[in-house]
Amino acid sequence: MSSSLPTGGLSPRDPSRAPSRIRGFFTSIVRRYDRINRVMSLGMDLGWREAAADEVAGAPPGLVLDVGVGTGDLALAVSRRGRCIVGVDFCRPMLQAARPKVADVSVALVEGDALALPVPDASYAAVMAGFSLRNVADLDRALCEAYRVTRPGGRFVSLEMCPPRRWRWAHWLYQQVAMPVLGACFGGAVSAYRYLPVSIQTFPDAEGLVQRMEAAGWWQVRYRTLGLGAVAVHVATRPH
Numbered sequence: 050m051s052s053s054l055p056t057g058g059l060s061p062r063d064p065s066r067a068p069s070r071i072r073g074f075f076t077s078i079v080r081r082y083d084r085i086n087r088v089m090s091l092g093m094d095l096g097w098r099e100a101a102a103d104e105v106a107g108a109p110p111g112l113v114l115d116v117g118v119g120t121g122d123l124a125l126a127v128s129r130r131g132r133c134i135v136g137v138d139f140c141r142p143m144l145q146a147a148r149p150k151v152a153d154v155s156v157a158l159v160e161g162d163a164l165a166l167p168v169p170d171a172s173y174a175a176v177m178a179g180f181s182l183r184n185v186a187d188l189d190r191a192l193c194e195a196y197r198v199t200r201p202g203g204r205f206v207s208l209e210m211c212p213p214r215r216w217r218w219a220h221w222l223y224q225q226v227a228m229p230v231l232g233a234c235f236g237g238a239v240s241a242y243r244y245l246p247v248s249i250q251t252f253p254d255a256e257g258l259v260q261r262m263e264a265a266g267w268w269q270v271r272y273r274t275l276g277l278g279a280v281a282v283h284v285a286t287r288p289h
């Protein structure tokens with residue numbers, strides 16, 4: 050079973066990641082997004098965000114850009130480490146859900162596309178993406194955009210689901226059966242949650258993502274896996 054799972058067949062023309070479809074997916078689940086994250090990750094997602102936030106906190110001083118900020122949970126974790134963040138997302142309902150959550154912290158929210166960031170070159174000390182790279186229509190372009198807006202010496206941190214190396218059959222079963230059922234029970238959008246397993250299975254594995262990041266120009270790419278290998282935190286530097 051595991052050998053039949055694609056790992057990284059992400060294509061710029063992948064219809065499952067058409068921007069209108071992705072926006073529609075997140076619009077349909079926005080009210081239950083945070084709750085379903087807790088349920089589907091068995092309560093572990095907040096800890097994963099803390100691990101990614103620790104890596105962002107290790108970047109040189111300066112502003113942090115959160116690409117695909119969504120409802121703001123990763124931005125909140127980073128703001129607790131004393132950083133000012135600008136969160137970009139192309140789904141307005143997700144930004145509206147984030148607004149009250151970040152009202153009292155240093156997080157600004159901007160509508161914009163990860164594939165054409167509304168941000169000058171080399172303007173951020175760090176760029177981060179929490180579970181958003183998997184959803185963009187063109188991964189390589191998103192990695193190049195993140196590179197463009199990061200200052201030389203700055204850092205990129207990705208927190209993302211990835212096909213694990215071990216227990217792939219169990220992971221596959223969880224995605225194919227448990228995720229849509231949990232989505233139906235707690236998220237109220239069973240058809241929308243059929244997209245999730247597809248998005249994970251067609252995303253590069255952790256090593257594959259290293260190669261894609263290096264191809265975009267990132268240096269010193271390293272990663273560690275969490276959640277029994279189903280989640281990876283990648284960290285990279287923009288060279289001087």
Ligand SMILES: C[S@@+](CC[C@H](N)C(=O)[O-])C[C@H]1O[C@@H](n2cnc3c(N)ncnc32)[C@H](O)[C@@H]1O
Pocket residue numbers: 068071072075116117118119120121122123137138139140143161162163164178179180181184185186
């Ligand atoms: C799974 S959510 C992650 C939200 C948040 N970062 C978190 O940690 O919970 C993915 C987010 O990426 C956004 N997104 C997907 N493609 C995008 C794009 N091309 N430009 C901007 N945002 C995008 C979606 O609208 C969604 O809010």
